[in-house]
Amino acid sequence: MKDKKLKIVITGHVDHGKSTVIGRLLLDSGSLSEDRIKEIEKIAKDSKEIVNYAFLLDHLKEEREKGITIDTTQAYLKKDGKEYVLIDAPGHVEFITNMITGSAQADAAILVLDASEGICEQTKRHSFILSMLGITQLILVINKMDTVDYSEAVYRQLKKEILGHLASFHLEVVHTIPVSAIKGENIVTKSPELSFYQGPTVWEALEDLHCKNVEEANVTIVPIQDVYEVDSKKLYIGRIETGKASTGCQLFLPAKGKEINIKQIMKFQESRDEYEAGDSVGLLIDESLHLERGDILCTPGTEISPVLNLRATILWLSHYKLSIGEKFTLHCLTQEADCYINKIYRKMDSSDLSIIEDDSTQINDLEVCDVDIVLESPLIVSNRKDLSMISKIVLVKNNNICGNGIVINC
Structure with missing residues (x-):
């Protein structure tokens, strides 16, 4: 079997340091050319600010000026013969569709939390999206430990809270790592300031992730x-x-x-x-x-067959409100079929999965719903874990992507 590039999406709430974590990984692991390093140093000098490692990923001028990630960008690492693709996903709620696009490609994820802010709205929403997309491997990075005086108590309390939250999404946390990305502590090299932590650095922890294709x-x-x-x-x-x-x-x-x-x-x-x-x-x-x-x-013998009806969990991503019986198009890989929602079993808030309403008649922006979908032409889908590629669905209305989902029964 030829070597595979393991794709890792970096997620988390806005300003919790996703791009800085990746920038530090690239810089401290020796993965950047001298020309790229000089470019970033020149940007910092011209703006009379300290080096912003997030600029290594934020290529768009608008992103640099606003200090946010708008689109997904990718960076490449090599370590001990293995190749990694790091996908920087936007944290702003306005760009949640871009985050999903980046995450859909990934084998694993790094979820970044700000030690001083803790669990925020997008932390919760991103956790759900990772689970919905079938990403089970997760490295949890508790960033900005320098802002809480490298407190072991803060780290352990936040770790307890976030692990409790992630447990409901069936995400396997491979490592929980305290870091200061801006200072390069526990990213590639160990930090004496964080001596209470005896586990691997983020760089070392990459070795414990594997491609979904293996499963x-x-x-x-x-x-x-x-x-x-x-x-x-x-x-x-x-x-x-x-x-x-x-x-x-x-x-x-x-x-x-x-x-x-x-x-x-x-x-x-x-x-x-x-x-x-x-x-x-x-x-x-x-x-x-x-x-x-x-x-x-x-593969012959695979127990899948065409279906005209399925049950799915979907995340609606449009200001357009979808009503029961209203037609839209469902895509799964290269398949597509017109369809409509026959029943909405329940609606949930995508940030914490709290139930908003049972037996609703309409889906609103950023709501998660368990729904029954009736297809006008048959599709091949499955809810089997080993067939995750045909469990992921995309919802299109008026030629716009309006939602994503996962088949839970068919």
Whole structure:
């Protein structure tokens, strides 16, 4: 199996230090070029301020001027032969859709808390979103310990509170690490000021995370994205989401209940005996079957089939209020179908999951709802943990992404 880049999203409430944590990781681990370091030092000199390590991630001029992260940005690290992609997600509630976009790609997360502020609204909301997106591995970073005089009591109390909150979301906290990102303490090197803590630094803790593909490697999922005709033959393009496939293997088309012989697998400028999760490939199959965008191929024997009805937990992300019976479009991988909500079982506040209302008739912005969805055409979805790629759904209304969700029953 080829090496995979492990993707880690950095989340948390605004101004709790997400970008600074990443900036320090890049700088102190020696992952930056001299030119990049000089650029940041020049920005600091021109603005007559101390070096702002968050600028290493905030590329947009507007972000630098306002001191916030608007879009998701990515940085790359290498450690002991492993490659990591760090995804900086915005903390402002206005940019929650961007945060979800970044988190959806991730294998694991680092949740950053300000030791002096503790658990805030976006801390809670981000925790729920990570759980909803199927991200279970979490490193908890309690930042700005210098602002509370490196107090062990503050650290332990905040750790107790946040672990209690995260337990309800089934998030596995791999490590809880006290740091001062602005001073580079416990990011890459140990801090004598935090000697009460005997665990790994953030840099060291990365080694204890693993790719989600490892958990899902037993089932192959390939959604068809496009169809081309090459030398009078149909070439079906798709990305292997989980598992692996090779020329001559058998895959199953649950939409038609048929097995398919994969005559050849091709990848642009690359030739291998076997392809795996993350590879975008072209498939040549038996001529008797014709696939189209939205078809899902999987390992034979996988117990999934088309459904016209499903129950899901969704987070609505639009000022447009959605009512029962009103049509919208549901997307899952390359699949899409028009649908409507038949029943809203309950509505919750996305910041703390407190129940707002049972048996409601309308969904409002930033509300979490358990709903029954009726599809106008069948889709392949699942609520199985090892098939998380076909449990995640996106809701579109008036050509705008208005919500995300996860299938809980089908």
